[in-house]
Amino acid sequence: MKSEKNRERITTKQRILDAIRKSKKIREKITKQNILDTVNAVRKSEKTKVSFLLSHSLIWYIIFLIVPLGITFVISLWQMEDVNLIPNWTLENYVEFITEGVFNAPWLGVLLGFAASLIVITIIFYSADRTVFRKKQVMLARARAYHSHVLSRLSVHLFHCFRKALSMCRRSQFLYAHMLRVATRVAKLPQTFFERIWTFFHARALNDAFVISFLGALMGTIFTLILPRFGFSVILSLVVGVILSLMFWLLLIRRYYETKWLGAFAVATLATSVYAAISFISASPLIPSSVPLYAGVLIKSIFVSVAVTLGSVGVGYPIAYYLSMKVEKYKYTLLFLLMGPYLASYILLVFAWKVILDYGTAEGGGVINAVLLNLGLIKEPITWLMYNIGPVVFILIFSWGPWLVFPMFANLEKMDKTLLEAAADLGANPRQAFWKVTLPLSKPGILVAILFVFIPTIGEFVTPSIVGGTEGMMYANIIEGRFKRGYNWPLGSALSFILLITTLIMASILIRKVSLEQVMESL
């Protein structure tokens, strides 16, 4: 034992000596060849290290990932008859994903409608901006050639307006400034409130075309999906949309175009009218209020995952920020206390929430309902506390929140605090310093946190099965159902495989947003 240690020590010493000798040699004659040689040597050693690591992780991958996934995939192509698996190669299970079942979710319809129109309008305006306006001179010349023609004159006019609308979206802030002045004077509102809204929309990340289409899609959704639900007839909301649209366009043509917003609204209302007209002609809203079951639940799971991610990062970041920036003495004690919830079994915690939120009739329900009933504040137990997606999201947020503090805290701790002093020195007040320095620098930590929570939550299974009920069911519960109650392994496998692909796509989108190196550095 001892001699082994000694030998090790000797070899280390030898290695160091060798290294010194080598470096001396290099220093003696630094030629290009020499440098190249050392670089190659380093690369080679790196390569061996990498291949060593790879061989290990390859085994890991094969045992824990490729084999089970392979089996899942194979089974997902088979079929089930009674209780027997039949190797009958077919894609039927995957087809079922988009055909089978009915998932009623009006809100999902609205969201999907919004997303779809957003995408379509963005594409239209973006490409219009890209292609049409680059060639505006040519097009204008061509239109002028037919100038006597009324229609072409109109088209020139429209073209001008369209171009104005877009270019307005770029430059002017006139109307905004005016609105701001009036609003602050009339309502005695704090100026910063508007400023904040303004900066949000003005942020460079929001491409102008995106802003426009966002508004367009929003109004489209309001006029065709939401207003009818509040008793407006489809025709009435269509009329409102068209009138608004005309008004904005008239304003534009009268050249009150000193504003980004006027332009934006003009284009948006145009989009609205188009949207509304189409759904009017087709005699039903373009977006159905129900979708196939499996796809619907998967989309719902993704939305839940987004909500949980936003919520838990939103809960965790302030804690991490506060711990890192404001607390000095008990920083690490408090950090350790955050581990507290994880000392108890997660199932236990969720059942505790069930006890709190439940509304069972026989026992008088859970804690909240029992207390409220006994106090006489309510006559009937409150039912929306339990067995829907709300408590699932709520519990997931608060179980993830503390956990996410760790990566974000580590990242904030690594930040050089003199940068904040530098920002203050350059005239930034604490809030500006936060938005311009702290937040951008905590981006890697936040992205790691998002990765941590987003991907596992899509496949979340325990929480919805305890507090979600049928209404709060998520995708993983359906998979479980296929395997257990339905006893349809191939379908379950197909559904799992689809989940895997979805998760992979999501993860790759997220990872592309930040370099992996940056993420690892922040930990």
Added chain:
Amino acid sequence: MKIDVELKNVTKKFGDVVAVDNVSFKVKKGEFFSLLGPSGCGKTTTLRIITGFEKPTEGEVYIGEKVMTDVPPFKRPTNIVFQNLALFPHLNVYDNISFGLKIKKLPKDAIQKKVEEMLNLVRLSGYEKRRIRQLSGGEQQRIAIVRALVNEPTVLLLDEPLGPLDLKLREEMAVELKRIQREVGTTFIYVTHDQGEAITMSNRIAVMDYGKILQIGSPDEVYEHPNTEFVAEFIGRSNVVKGQYKDGVVEVNDLGGMIVGAQNFDSGPVLACIKPEKIFVGKKLDSLDNIFNAEIKEVYYQGPITQYRALLENNSVISIISANIRAGELFKSGDKVKVAWNKENVVVIKT
């Protein structure tokens, strides 16, 4: 003359530590003012009081003739170049430099113009898109200086900005800094522990020790007429000898009398300080006011000059810097020589 910065009886305590102790000074407009002192003497703290990062325990701070003691840092017309630079790693050179201007909401083209001007000033045009990580130490240094300077502060504070650079680059950057100051004419307050830097660059120097300012004066004043033992030793590494003063002569134990310049002192214990370069060394020396026997102990040949350390008859060591005017006139260790200096070159400090 307009006063840009004034500290009035400023004291800063961290618990029991007195980092800055009753400091007062005025900095004139356009001046290059240096705070010089050893590590931990309170230089950075003084700067942080001026920028507003620290609130003084006592005293007032005036900037541009206005009281600024309670004004938060982001509202002060000062800018600082930090000891560790503190450039924003997530922004490129352009965004770093324009940070302050963007907060002031200057129009875009004005910002662009200013940034270009500034990059020209430090000879880094075309570096706009570079990331901070892709810059060398000296380049980062210049960007940090310009990031502060572009805001046209009333006063620019520099906290040992040349600290982490290697010697050659330090010298180059010192020249560069002086040129920038001359060109823009901004008031500079420069913190350093390097006496050479302070002497070559400053209009005035304040020497600090243990949170106190010991002496304020032009470089030659501080160098030639130190008012305390600390200043004498810290600047120019004077030889300091203890003695008793009486009628123009300082009596030194076991050495005899030393004639000093006409200084009106009462009799009593004093320190006599002699700068090493003001001491002549030779086999035979005469017509100088003070001549003593000595034995050469150490010789450091440095090209243009040679530094000797010699033992006087009272066993005290003095250091001597001798210009190598003629070749081949070096003494060797062990040589018995005479050392001599004139009476005007002895600075007497009362103790």
